[in-house]
Amino acid sequence: MSDASLFVAAPPLTVDAAFDHIAAQSFRPAPPERIGAEVESIVSSPADRRRRLDPESLKALLAVRDALPRSSRLSFEPGGAVELSSRPTASVGECFAELEADRLRVASALSGEGHELLGLGLDPIRLPRRVLRTPRYQAMEELFDQDGRAGRWMMSNTASVQVCVDIGADAPGPHGITERWHLAHLLAPVLIAAFANSPLRRGEPSMWRSTRQHVWAAIDPTRSRPAAQGLPHDPADPRESWARYALDARVMAVRGPGRWTVPRGLTFRDWVNGDYHQAPTLDDLDFHLSTLFPPVRPRGSYLELRMIDAQPGPDWIVPVAVAAALFDDPVAAGRARAALEPLWHRATAADLYLRAATAALHDDPIHRAATACFAAALAAQTDPAIAAIIDRFTGAYVARGRTRADDLVTT
Helix, strand or coil, rough: HHHHHHHHCCCCCCCCHHHHEEEEEEECCCCCCEEEEEEEEEEEEEEECCCCCCHHHHHHHHCCCCCCCCCCEECCCCCCEEEEECCCCHHHHHHHHHHHHHHHHHHHHHCCCCCEEEEEEEEEECCCCCCCHHHHHHHHHHHHCCCCCCCHHHHHHHHHHEEECCCCCCCCCCHHHHHHHHHHHHHHHHHHHHHEEEEEEECCECCCCCCCHHHCCCHHHHCCCCCCCCCCCCCCCCHHHHHHHHHCCEEEEEHHHHCCCCCCCCCCHHHCCCCCCCCCCHHHHHHHHCCCCCEEEEEEEEEEEEEECCCCHHHHHHHHHHHHHHCCCCCHHHHHHHHHHHHCCCCHHHHHHHHHHHHHHHHHHHHHHHHHHHHHHHHHCCCHHHHHHHHHHHHHCCCHHCCCHHHHHCC
């Protein structure tokens, strides 16, 4: 037997094979046991608000000051924002203790060099400028530039708190994949509104309380719009909805040894069907999935909630704690769904997201839903310290129909 006969070429990727791969890899059952967070912070220098530090300089500074994270993973956004990602933890309290310790280490080290971490959803001063130079981000910028300048703002000037909850069991009920997928989409406008914290752009108030959400809504809709449709009662299986969404999203890049290029408007479905001379592989499909940025994104064993503006200081834990309670406590989940379904009656995601980003909690139906969701989350707490944090935020903002954005434009 020759050596060549030991190797069998992989069969060409078909639409059906791609569909099955997406469905299987994006939804791997995981009953609710863990919680995680990714906290982004804009790095700013009070002495020169327009200065940007590149990631290598930031990493070197933290290493010199012995302030690299201990439990969290450190990464950087294209515009130089810092991201700290927790490991999956068994409780919100554990997640808070570990990630907040690392955030404080990073903040202290940067402060010693004249820099600070801003907990805002959008850089309030600077024009967007990418400082992370990789083929991936070059290709992303070129794709987004086809639709205007919003992509550059998204890549270089936005920051968020991303909450990661277990995707759920492959069974019916509040701990099942389908119920958690639907709840995440129902909850999105409330999370946008309650944590709106980006009313400033280029040093002036914008017309948005969450300008970050406005920016995200303006980029390529094939990869940024919500994947679930027909809420509050979407009959489609989440795996089917997501597989169709991914196949119909535009390809960001065809990777190669040189510049990563792609024909304008090519979707992954088109690519599989032969509309490009280089046939895609499963590795290309997995890369494509990593370039999709809907408000709720399935990541195998967990769901990623991506619609929340960055929060100042330790208050990143508030959206994490609220989401964890509403997803993992069956009573809280039921109360949340009862409050959210009327909000979606005869409303579309585009309408509710717009209202959440502009009026936020000044929108009466959104405010009523938020009040009920925060009350349910508070009632579900078993950790007194986390309960106190939620209670403080609720009293200062949700109960009063205000957001941090209101503080920024009235002070």
